[in-house]
Amino acid sequence: MTLLQVENLRAGMADKLILKDLNLTVNKGEIHAIMGPNGSGKSTFSKVLSGHPAYHVESGSILYEINYKLTNINDLSPETRAREGIFLAFQYPIEVAGVSNFEFLRASFNSVVSHQGGEEMDVLDFEDLVRQKLKLLEMDEKFLRREVNVDFSGGEKKRNEILQMAVLSPRLAILDETDSGLDVDSIKQVAFGINKLKNSDNAFLLITHYQRLLNYITPDIVHILHEGKICRSGDKDLAKEIEKNGYDRLISQAKK
Amino acid sequence: MNDQVKSQNEFSNSEYQHGFYTEIAAETFPKGLDENIIANISRIKNEPDFLKDFRLRAFKIWQKMTPPTWAAVNFPPIDFQKISYFSSPKFQKDKPNSLDEVDAEILATFERLGVPLSERKRLAGVAVDAVFDSVSLGTTHQEELGKYGIVFCSFSEAVQKHPELIKKYLGSVVPSSDNFYAALNAAVFSDGSFAYIPPGVECPLDLSTYFRINAAETGQFERTLVVADKNSKVNYLEGCTAPMRDENQLHAAVVELVALEGAQINYSTVQNWYAGDATGKGGIYNFVTKRGLCKKDAKISWTQVETGSAITWKYPSCILQGDGSVGEFYSVALTNKKMQADTGTKMIHLGKNTRSRIVSKGISADDSVNTYRGQVKISSDAYNARNHTVCDSMLVGKKAKANTFPNIEVKNKTATVEHEASTSKISADEIFYFKSRGIGEEQAISLLLNGFCKEVFNKLPLEFSVEAVKLLEMKLENSVG
Numbered sequence: 001m002t003l004l005q006v007e008n009l010r011a012g013m014a015d016k017l018i019l020k021d022l023n024l025t026v027n028k029g030e031i032h033a034i035m036g037p038n039g040s041g042k043s044t045f046s047k048v049l050s051g052h053p054a055y056h057v058e059s060g061s062i063l064y065e066i067n068y069k070l071t072n073i074n075d076l077s078p079e080t081r082a083r084e085g086i087f088l089a090f091q092y093p094i095e096v097a098g099v100s101n102f103e104f105l106r107a108s109f110n111s112v113v114s115h116q117g118g119e120e121m122d123v124l125d126f127e128d129l130v131r132q133k134l135k136l137l138e139m140d141e142k143f144l145r146r147e148v149n150v151d152f153s154g155g156e157k158k159r160n161e162i163l164q165m166a167v168l169s170p171r172l173a174i175l176d177e178t179d180s181g182l183d184v185d186s187i188k189q190v191a192f193g194i195n196k197l198k199n200s201d202n203a204f205l206l207i208t209h210y211q212r213l214l215n216y217i218t219p220d221i222v223h224i225l226h227e228g229k230i231c232r233s234g235d236k237d238l239a240k241e242i243e244k245n246g247y248d249r250l251i252s253q254a255k256k
Numbered sequence: 257m258n259d260q261v262k263s264q265n266e267f268s269n270s271e272y273q274h275g276f277y278t279e280i281a282a283e284t285f286p287k288g289l290d291e292n293i294i295a296n297i298s299r300i301k302n303e304p305d306f307l308k309d310f311r312l313r314a315f316k317i318w319q320k321m322t323p324p325t326w327a328a329v330n331f332p333p334i335d336f337q338k339i340s341y342f343s344s345p346k347f348q349k350d351k352p353n354s355l356d357e358v359d360a361e362i363l364a365t366f367e368r369l370g371v372p373l374s375e376r377k378r379l380a381g382v383a384v385d386a387v388f389d390s391v392s393l394g395t396t397h398q399e400e401l402g403k404y405g406i407v408f409c410s411f412s413e414a415v416q417k418h419p420e421l422i423k424k425y426l427g428s429v430v431p432s433s434d435n436f437y438a439a440l441n442a443a444v445f446s447d448g449s450f451a452y453i454p455p456g457v458e459c460p461l462d463l464s465t466y467f468r469i470n471a472a473e474t475g476q477f478e479r480t481l482v483v484a485d486k487n488s489k490v491n492y493l494e495g496c497t498a499p500m501r502d503e504n505q506l507h508a509a510v511v512e513l514v515a516l517e518g519a520q521i522n523y524s525t526v527q528n529w530y531a532g533d534a535t536g537k538g539g540i541y542n543f544v545t546k547r548g549l550c551k552k553d554a555k556i557s558w559t560q561v562e563t564g565s566a567i568t569w570k571y572p573s574c575i576l577q578g579d580g581s582v583g584e585f586y587s588v589a590l591t592n593k594k595m596q597a598d599t600g601t602k603m604i605h606l607g608k609n610t611r612s613r614i615v616s617k618g619i620s621a622d623d624s625v626n627t628y629r630g631q632v633k634i635s636s637d638a639y640n641a642r643n644h645t646v647c648d649s650m651l652v653g654k655k656a657k658a659n660t661f662p663n664i665e666v667k668n669k670t671a672t673v674e675h676e677a678s679t680s681k682i683s684a685d686e687i688f689y690f691k692s693r694g695i696g697e698e699q700a701i702s703l704l705l706n707g708f709c710k711e712v713f714n715k716l717p718l719e720f721s722v723e724a725v726k727l728l729e730m731k732l733e734n735s736v737g
Contacts, residue, residue: 050692051691051692052688053684053688054684077691078688078691078692079690079691079692079694079695079696079697082691082692082693082694083694087692088692090689090692093689094685094686094689096686096689096690096704096707097680097707097708098704098706098707098708098710099703099704099706099707103703104693104695104703107693107695107699107703108690108693108694108695111693111694111695111696111699112694115694147707164693168693168694
């Protein structure tokens with residue numbers, strides 16, 4: 001079943017049009033990798049999907065399944081999108097001084113749950129839930145007491161994003177360059193988390209420049225984004241081809 | 257979409273919910289200040305000669321002084337002859353004997369401010385002295401406090417009933433010559449609160465004064481004096497509001513605290529004077545001198561949440577005279593719109609083994625300027641004195657300013673003085689991070705503010721800290737750009 005359908009999306013920032021007639025369909029249970037050279041619009045796409053206020057949609061639509069119906073979410077606020085199960089793992093997670101990870105996770109979880117008609121969880125029950133997720137991801141409980149991302153290493157910040165994702169159980173997770181700046185061990189840890197969270201009801205959009213994350217996560221479909229549109233799609237072998245031959249060659253082939 | 261419209265409406269209504277004005281008959285002095293006006297204030301209050309002389313001496317000192325200009329605030333010079341120095345509601349009978357005899361209109365005002373005064377509705381656990389313009393209306397729970405020998409009443413009443421205490425302590429911590437506004441206050445102060453806690457008594461109720469300015473073009477000059485005798489303990493709370501008016505109004509108060517040997521005074525303020533509108537029109541000029549004197553092993557703790565006033569000029573301080581005495585200053589100062597705050601503290605270490613701790617959290621939003629100004633002075637006799645200062649600023653939006661001016665003077669080598677400072681920012685990116693996790697803007701700001709101010713809020717009595725958080729949230733809505 002289709003979870004996300006992007007149709008002829010034209011979007012950008014200020015006067016600059018960055019995404020030009022982008023089309024993409026993502027079904028439940030799929031992992032998509034969106035690859036592309038710098039400046040192709042990868043990060044813009046992730047921010048437009050999550051409703052970042054600095055970006056605007058000029059035309060086209062973002063259809064997302066809400067209550068079994070594909071709904072245009074162009075006008076939904078970022079918090080509403082999040083509550084409907086869209087999660088963006090940031091390329092550069094923000095440091096939030098003075099707020100503990102636990103507090104942050106709980107506020108987040110409760111806003112999502114109450115939007116979806118569930119009951120907010122009290123501190124003790126929530127602590128149990130978070131502990132389970134930490135165990136699943138093989139992460140240390142000390143994470144919870146620390147201030148959100150403050151004094152975290154690059155790898156810790158990215159893993160913290162995965163923890164948030166695990167707690168919120170989004171239906172559509174968009175990971176914006178989650179592998180950038182990480183060493184091999186950290187990439188393995190992050191990939192381990194994603195593989196654990198993957199199921200037949202959710203979908204992942206991995207936005208990445210390099211294919212190395214894909215050594216540990218097998219995508220169902222790989223897309224190449226160039227100048228704001230998807231110029232080529234293929235299976236996991238396409239990523240390997242990019243690694244081997246570089247973007248330029250594949251892009252010029254696609255243009256022919 | 258509907259949500260957004262609703263919250264904006266709520267915002268415009270709730271922006272300054274204390275900004276209403278009470279229609280009452282008042283007796284207000286003609287504008288201007290001279291010896292006659294002062295003599296008249298003294299006469300109306302039936303004051304003993306020592307107090308009249310105290311006022312007139314202060315007036316002479318004031319006439320020779322000029323307003324201070326060192327603070328990082330800008331405002332046109334104040335014409336002190338265009339202010340009325342005394343305004344009292346006209347009471348139907350003489351003066352009310354008890355709070356239940358106070359005008360229904362005025363009682364309703366305080367009820368609307370969340371400070372019900374009548375016998376039936378008054379707050380349990382807190383004794384309140386209600387000051388309306390220049391007069392104290394009365395004080396709750398006096399009888400109960402009397403059983404412990406505690407005196408808590410308006411300043412005027414204390415002058416009549418306990419002149420010896422007033423004579424002994426008035427001006428003993430803040431002399432009239434201290435500064436321009438303290439001198440002015442000493443000359444014209446009209447009322448305020450007085451508390452005396454006898455030796456060894458731990459005050460069973462929190463004592464509180466609620467200041468309300470109502471009349472137009474009138475200054476409020478109140479004076480608070482709290483004396484905690486040996487080994488006694490008291491918590492004192494102070495709240496302030498005023499109607500929204502286009503003119504600026506002057507509030508020049510003096511608070512003196514005396515903590516005798518082993519005594520402890522916790523003094524908390526939530527200041528929410530009207531701050532003027534977004535263009536900087538109107539608002540209270542809050543020029544206040546607050547100081548405490550600590551004898552041996554005594555402790556004074558100032559906690560303030562400053563959220564209002566067009567201009568704040570205020571430095572609650574401690575003179576750590578006795579050996580082993582402790583001074584603390586915990587402050588959250590928020591400025592938004594065109595507000596200007598220059599606030600901080602002075603810790604004067606005179607005795608041996610004296611300790612002080614300063615935690616200042618400044619939040620500036622919109623076009624405002626928020627300045628921390630602090631002084632830590634270790635005298636040559638203050639062996640092993642210790643100070644620790646934490647001074648954090650948070651900027652909200654792109655135009656706000658924060659300044660930090662610490663002044664440290666150490667004349668004894670055994671002293672330890674530490675100063676930490678930081679500046680942070682609530683940015684649109686930060687808010688987006690919260691939103692992308694399903695947390696709305698309001699809750700995001702609330703979490704951020706609570707995190708930033710935690711250390712100070714923890715020092716406030718519970719009801720006060722809840723109110724403080726709400727006040728800050730309300731003021732910061734729509735400020736993150």
